[in-house]
Amino acid sequence: MNKIYKPKKEDWESLLQRPTQTLEEIELTVNEIFSEVRAKGDIAVSKYTDLFDGIKLNDFKVTIDEIEAAKKIVSSELKNAIQLAKSNIEKFHGAQKTSRLEVTTSVGVECWQEKRPIQKVGLYIPGGSAPLFSTILMLATPANIAGCTEIVLCTPPNKNGEINPVILYTAALCGVNKIFKIGGIQAIAALTFGTETVPKVYKIFGPGNQFVTVAKQLATKFQVAIDMPAGPSELLVVADATADAAFVASDLLSQAEHGSDSQVILISTSEKLIEAVEREVELQLEELPRKEMAQKSIANSKLIYVEDKELAMEIINEYGPEHFIVCTADDDFYIENVENAGSVFIGNFTPESAGDYASGTNHTLPTNGYAKQYSGVNLDSFMKSMTFQKISEEGIKNIGPSIEIMAEAEGLQAHKNAVTLRLNKLKK
Known part of the structure; x- marks a missing residue:
């Protein structure tokens, strides 16, 4: 792990750089696939599914029989856990509903605002090394509450041409019935242009690797909106001497295991805590099934010591983390002064995992510093505000x-x- 003590302000930009490839390295590939999918539809999708996922598929749509079979495979224990998470997500996002806003701006001039759902939305669900069925809950639940009429889900198949049964169970639970075995760039292209089997949508949601992120950004050139540029996962923890080193290490590792291009950072006003967290990371890492993946990410991690909370807060706002955990004796200071963060987790007993799964907040969040200008997914992400006036x-x-x-x-x-x-x- 990289330890940095009292970094100079002029070094912050390089210190806080994300471990991502440059756009130029990715855009060529994305443009090529988009052009081919636009011209050849399902034929191109099939070609790239074979190339990237190692499976030849002529029919991408998941059948009702596949969904019913998946329901039988998922354990009752996991079903109950998913249902609890869904309930909490429904409560939090349902509370975000707003009524019609009406104002008389001048005598005889009535103005009002109403919200309407985005009719057709596409959900991208990563399914490679970690099938993120929880992301379905985070996207399909608010889409249903908003009243979206068509919800299309794309997720990559395994080498047998199958979708993880938990993804299918969760999608069915959330009322999604248009599910396609398509991943990566070709999935985003299919949702952007539509193919013989995949419907074109108006807005695309969901996280993914750097290729998916660039593909989503390219989709915006073709009258398709996106939730945000959500790329590789990241976490920043601010902690002082009062924090539990084992808890902090576990949070860092929980994000590190997402992928080799994930980034985790600890900022602390305690040198002793930094040393303790480093030891804990090494101990806990040995027990992880995804140890190799996490190790690559940990190589990009940083343990940063600063002298006071004011300086820590300045660095945090400059970085703009996707996930921000606060474990200090003065949590209120950070809560009041944080300006750039996707989602904030407060106190020793609020792990980032809670937001990923079951607290009720959304885990589709801005990464790569986009927390400075983007919000995480919420109910309004699936709606449009329309204004009316009558004079x-x-x-x-x-x-x-x-x-x-x-x-x-x-x-x-x-x-x-x-x-x-x-x-x-x-x-x-």
């Missing part, structure tokens, strides 16, 4: 002259005329 005769008399003056000042005579005609009619 009476009295209302147009009140605001009409101002509209005329402003339109004339901008040189837009037709805009002015649209008001002038109405005002003249009311004078008769």
Whole structure:
């Protein structure tokens, strides 16, 4: 693990760099696959599924029989756990509903805002080394609450052309019935353009590796929105001498095992804690089934010592972590001053895993510093705000002259005329 003591401000940019490839290295591949899927549809999807996933598939859609078989395989214990998580996610996201907002801006001028669901949404669910069925809960649950009419799910198959049964069970539990065995760039391309079997959607959600992230960004050039640029997972923990070193190490490792390009950082005002956490990471790492994966990520990790909480907070806001854990004697200081973070976890007994699974908050969050300008997925992510206005005769008399003056000042005579005609009619 990389230990850094009292880093100078001029070194922060290089210190806080993510272990990601440059866009140029990825964009060429993404553009090529997008072009082919757009031109050849299912044929191109089949080609890249064979190339990347090692399985030739002519039919990508999951059948009802496959879903029913999956339901029988999943244990009752796991089903109960998933249902509990779903219930908490429903409670939290259901509470985000807002009613119609109405305002009388001037006498006779009524304005209001209403929300409408995005009709067609695509969910991308990673299914490689770790089948993220929990992400289905995080995406399909608010999509249903919002009232999205078409929910399309893509997830990569294994080398037998199968989808993990827990993914199928969870999708069925959440009412998703359009499920396709497609992963990676070709999945995002299929959702972007539509193919003979995969419907085109209006917005794409879900995390993925750097290739998926770049593919989602490319999708925005073709009138398809995305939730955010959500790439490799990351976690920053701020902890002082009061923190439990074993807990901190476990949180760092929980993110490190996501993938070799994940990044974990500890910032501490205690040198002793840093040493203790480093020892704990080495001990706990030995017990992990995904040890090799976590080790690669830990190589990119950083243990940073700073002298005071103010400096720690400044570095944290500069980094803008996806997940931010606070374990200090003065948690309130960090809660009040954090400006850039996807999701915040407070106290020794709030592991990041809680947000990943069952506390109720959403785990689809901005990475790579995008927490500075993006929110994590929430109910509004699946909705559009529409504004309405209704103006009476009295209302147009009140605001009409101002509209005329402003339109004339901008040189837009037709805009002015649209008001002038109405005002003249009311004078008769």
